[in-house]
Amino acid sequence: FVVFSSVAGVFGGAGQANYAAANAFLDALAERRRTEGLPGVSLAWGPWDQIGGMTGGGMTGGVTEADMRRMARSGMPPLSVDQGVALFDAALATGRAALVPVRLDLPALRAQGEVPAVLGALIPVRSRRSALTESATATGLIGRLAGLTPVERREALLDLVRSQVALVLGHAGGEAVDAVSQFRELGFDSLTAIELRNRLSTVTGLRLTATLIFDYPTATALADHLRDELFGSETETEASVPLRLLPPTADDPIVVVGMSCRFPGGVASPEDLWRLVTEGTDAISEFPANRGWDVESLYHPDPDHAGTSYTRSGGFLQNAGEFDPAFFGMSPREALATDSQ
Template identity: 50%
Template sequence: DDPGHLPRALTATAPQLALRDGTLHTPHLTRLDLSEHLPEDEPGAPGAWRQDGTVLITGGAGALGSLVARHLAATHGVRHLLLIGRRGGDTPGAEQLRSALGQSGAQVTFARCDVTDREALAEVLADVPEDRPLTAVVHAAGVLADATITSLTPEAVDAVLAPKVNAATHLDELTRDSDLDAFVLFSSVAGLLGTPGQGNYAAANAWLDALAAHRRALGLPGQALAWGLWADTGETDDTGKPDGPGGMGAALGEADVARWARTGIAPLTPALGLASLDAALRTGIPNIVPARLDLPALRAPAGSGDVPFILRDFITRPVRRAAASAATSGISTLTAGPAGLDEPALHAELLGLVRAEAARVLGHDSAGAIDPDQDFKALGFDSLTAVELRNRVNAAAGARLAPTVVFNHPTPAALARHLRDELLGTSPASVPGTRPASLSTANVDDPVVVVGMACRYPGGVASPEGLWDLVRSGGEGISEFPGDRG
């Protein structure tokens, strides 16, 4: 009711605000003091696992599910495990898992069940023996279908939301009358940070976070663990090669892993991940982020304003001030400098900058790995890394390049020439009365830009990648870019 809240909200630098009991709150993560949470002493305490009950794990024969199953049997003495998955006991590695669990003294039941099918799940739960009733649920199932927002299809959204959201809903509703000690949802930090190319995955995990809080508000057990990146969770053979299921992180390429590293999120080893699981469950807190932060890496991008707002407590200087300082530094270095450089020398400077930033985006050790005349796509760029390169070049040079600049200037040398023209004021965009033949954007100052939002692609193209291929082919059949007709 206080009219002063609106002006304060409009002038706040936080991207999100919540008004509770007359006070404005901003989101942030803080380090959890585990010394306040002692190990469990008896059944029913947070983190305790009853040995006479059944623990249900969705995705139980998958990478994380099997890892958790082995841990519960070997470390916590759980004796009855119900592992649910689409392929049940036919999942590769299931028999090896059964054998390993048996050696730890646990009995395992594999159930072939699509957890998005409520009736099928209800049948599986009805078959749990009365002498070892259901006492805990661990929902570890999940699917990835990464794509930029403009490339997301309804099918890609459903494929990711169904095994997370629908399955959790069914588990919640069907176990309300069960005497559960734990209801654990494997969420992801993607729901908090909004990782590039994972709009569907971020939404699904944010919903899991909300479900855990809702259950706790109802007096029911519920925890959502918003995991950071896991290292490869699969087994290895004698040569060190993967010999078993790998987690979702196992599907990441070098550029994807490098992108995660720049956010300050380091991979969790299986041992550290399982220790984090135990620690999180002992707290009983409904929403926890078990993630390994690389603080030097997290603080490194502070100059370009790339640190997520929610992690601001882990850096030493305000993001916006650092971003402004970096932009000013870039302008003074590269726009005040051309007076002392001829165009070839300036081009060489800028080409070095572009190659260096391209190497960082792709995770290379040096700019020497970047061929100045090779197509960006051949170098390993996709639509996500292209936008990241544009953002980094903008921050380093104090420039205002359009989000489609890597599509329109598809080699490092071409991008450097365009950047030179922008800084010297000789590009079409810098000359009054002219307009560039490139896709328009409403605000090129945003640090994160969705490429092609509300654009109609030419030549039957349906995605940014398809547009890239069309541009590389010479744009045959394109008379103009349709950005202004959106």
């Protein structure tokens, strides 16, 4: 009795909580069968090479080339068919219930900084020397940029951004990256956005936000932002404001510049939310009739009954069906995985 699960159930994966849980269940099933004296082996496979026999279905059926490159860069290159078959034979000979046949690139994993705890014995925590090396790299970059003219500095930072974008997207070089095209048009999604942020944080030493490419949506805009963060804006350079004239909160790392919210009970603004709280309004309502739900069959009094709700009410957003993923530049895959409620 052999089941194929995924390494996502062991390490987790961004945007894969449900998938990871399902595969962890398969691992637990094999363990449970063993405790009851039944045969059971669960193999939590890493990625397979799409060129091999898994193309078009199976464990890599929904994985794109960009996904495969991202996994390889993160320290988990794909298995060839020969490697996979050899690991399958070896796994069945161990007598263990749950195994993880995966190919690991330890240097690449170590470079990620945050190593999964389960791999702690294979990859020791980065030493202080490693952290100092990264700091020295960022310091060296700043030193080189400081010796350039403003025009040369801007060009150097633009080249840096384009080269890092090329690495993330799998292009041969930075020249393949259009400096004025929107990042989402170049093929970025939420995962590649974080990877680019991490790479730029490492090479510059800056603490950059997770929304970096959405705040600065082109390579040119992002390069200008890095220049301002590293050296100050051109206006600041030409005429620095004396510190004594700055407001007392100038060193506050968090500044609220706007607020927006949507909550059940018809709340569409912070003012609506405050009014709901002060008036003690109950925002719980019956199931909405405009969601396409079969409300009658959705309810079942037994809380353990699968696929139903044992309550007839809840907190629901108004007009949730009008959510527009294209406005946020979301890919179809991200939109399908998003609960607009």
